[in-house]
Amino acid sequence: MITEKDVEHIGMLADIAILRGELEEFTASFNRILEYFDILDQVTGEEKDGGAAVNVLREDEVVPSLSPQDVLSNAKETEDGFFRAPRVM
Amino acid sequence: MNVIVGLEIHCQLDTKTKLFCGCSTDYRTDGPNTHVCPVCLGLPGSLPVLNRKAVEYALRVAKALHCTVPEESVFSRKNYFYPDLNKGFQITQYDKPLAVSGYLDIEGDEGEKRVRITRVHMEEDPGRLVHKGGADRPRYSLVDYNRAGIPLIEIVTEPDLRSPREARRFLNKLRATLEYLGVFDSEKEGSLRVDANISIEGSERVEIKNITSYKGVEKALTFEVTRQKNALRRGQKIVRETRHFVEARGVTTSARSKEMEQDYRYFPEPDLCPLRVADWVDGIVLPELPDARRQRFMDQYGLSLIHARTLTGDLRLAEFYEKVAGTDPALAATWVADTLLGELNYRDMSISSVPPDVFSGLLSLVRARVITDRNGVDVLRVLLDELKEKGTCESPEACAERLGLRALPADSAGGDDPVTKAAREALAENPRAVEDYRNGRKEALNFLVGQVMRKTRGCAKPADVNRVLASLLGEGA
């Protein structure tokens, strides 16, 4: 059983705020969905994936970068060529 | 109280392009966000493609560190949030690293020592944050993604180091090894970062994060050893925690406990294929590494162990030495290891700022006794100051000439050479010393030699001064 406290913790890990009014619905649907996932308990065998390709590599050759305008064109907060972001300290 | 240290070292690999895209890694002199593309900016829909050269470089390191390369290695996503992160995760290697179980031999506190390497893996560098604002203004961050995606290798050691000094020596040896391999440039700012785990035997382990200089590692660990020992002496317990090293103050401070609760939710990166490169290792031909070169310097140039170790401890230094060793390797070794290094260090300069031909020229002057040893040092200082200021310098010969530091002749038949003249003056001006000398106080000669050196501004060769003084004093007897 996932509790509301668990859901709040998950929200923190996922960096998604949860409104008070949403918590109950999230908790209930999480439990229904996770209960459905319990069917995986009966699966045996290795996790190992049988992907075919290995060593997909490119050569160390410089490709032109984006123009400065293109880099910043989608950011609303910029300053002197930098992106502006919330404080970390 | 035994100290136990293990290191996690992140080094930028010196490839032309980033780990997963073709953006140039040569960003340091350019403006922010000028070396980015959809991939390293983390634009929606972009996909990583692995740089072959980065894999080759990492394998060179693995081989030089005597690691085992497992049949298959896999990239994983390390999920966490931070504004310097372009995708909300870092592509790294987790449970299937490129290489495991190696070692590096170092000069330990008690002689030669083998430090075990747990693993070597590849990952991408995050972007760079600049902190803005302050007490009176709102604070925020500025982000530059030029660094995002630069290839890193992370080298993790076993907790085999027993002192801050050993940790520094390990780092120096590792740095030299990586540079000899041609995969790393220690002169590039921020090209190396270290996390250190340190504990006092029997106590909890503390992690010191993000030390960004070689000297910083020893400083941070020394501070931490003292802090932990003091705490234990006072009967306190060491808390298992993460601490940050504050370089400016030389202290470590506790990071918020929140960072301890990280849950990185690693899983295999679905956009990249596994690596199967174990069989590449046999094909790698390693260049001469520091230990081999040290032995060769002793054999080929007849150097002492100490000189050989110093001169091979840094690739550029070793290459510089070989360029200037010339006809007198012993003289060159003394001058490079004992004089030049100290002068560079004092000026915070690197060996690569000294043109070898200039230094060779200086050595020739000294060797031919055109200038004295002492004035040789003076010329060197002037040349280094010029190099530091302008990046170029005059020739050693011109410098000695300009400063009047050429060695003076002392062998004229008539006694009118500058050294004999200066010696006569010195004797005339210091009758007491002359008398003392004649009364058997031989140390008075040293005083007189000093006076002559002063009068000749160091341009007299010490042997000449001794000979001339002895001769003049003998005459008067």
Next chain:
Amino acid sequence: MAEGMLTFSPDDRYNAFLRTVSPARYGEGRLRGIPVAIKDNISTAGIETTCGSRILSGYVPPYDATVVSLLKKEGAAIVGKTNMDEFGMGSTTENSAFGPTKNPRDETRVPGGSSGGSAAAVAAGLVPLALGTDTGGSIRCPAAFCGIVGLKPTYGRVSRYGLVAYANSLEQIGPMAADVAHANLLMSVIAGHDPKDSTSLDAPYSHTPSMEIRGTRIGIPEEFFGEGVDPRVASVVWDAISLLERKGAEIITCRMPSMAYALAAYYVTCMSEASSNLARYDGVRYGPPADVRKPWHEAFQERRREGFGLEVRRRIMIGTFALSSGYYGKYYAKAQAARRNVREDFGRLFAEVDVIAGPTMPTVAFRFGEKSDPLAMYLSDILTVPANLAGVPAISVPCGKVEGLPVGLQIMGRWMEDERVIDVAYAYEQGANP
């Protein structure tokens, strides 16, 4: 004249398009001047690309997805971006932040999803060709519900470069069209190796559909007609299979035991990958900005709560949980083991049959609001997710109606046998509409 401009002013009463481009530039090539609609999770340089999400509103990619470059190279006119469930998370297109798309066959019903806009645009005759993307049925489901053809190619056959990731290991871009021949044409343009996509296969697609299927062995897994499948849908699909048998195919019933947990494996995988893929939407580099006056953690949490819809937040959080310390083994690792079993089931079956057929969807198109419970919505994907888990090609081709609503016949093929899947679909289509 090498280049031209196409005026595109459709009567988009179904809300199939999020935005249209008019006039649209076109060039010389196999698709010269043909209007093509692009699902809004495929990057188009200079054209806003939102994935049906508020968190990307205003985002204009500075680059084209590889498939878009390929379309332009063949002269196609990119005429618009189509509506979709936010980031592909849904089977109805109701989860778009910009309003649902209506099913042109019945406006009271959903067009299916998540490529509902592309399917509706084709079904309504607004464009002859559209690109969709299929993570667990997102091309085939709306193709079935809207009565058109949709192909999910073999994983790797079409480049994903520029496709905004939802679940990287499962999804493919694919063609949607009114008939098999057009889907085949579009596939031949978009398939091929792309060095920008490490999972891309070096397998160009150049194929002329053939209706000759004599001797083709068609496997019919019991599970595709089991509980939850509307008997009327099952009956229409059986009729279609009988037609194929009359055309000379051999029908072999079989079993696919991994179907028991395929859906759970699918949802664990896609939610886990999504939780990581969607971490980049923090409002720093694109999209509505994070509040830079707040501490970063708070600012990001707030931005992401506001920017993502309910279902997206739900899937990100469950995916986060499934990967978290202590649960990885129970969920993600098990899902990958299950996935292997699915692949092995296919491998075993494909040793005896050439293709596998069944219904695309268990029912006809839902009414709006009918699948308000998330789990009920997930369960409707049960028949389409196996092909994604195994990476094999699968097509949905219209095969009749139930109460006037289209039913899709799904044909799944061996890895890299997209051509055969096209042929069987073509044989059915030509046989049913002589």
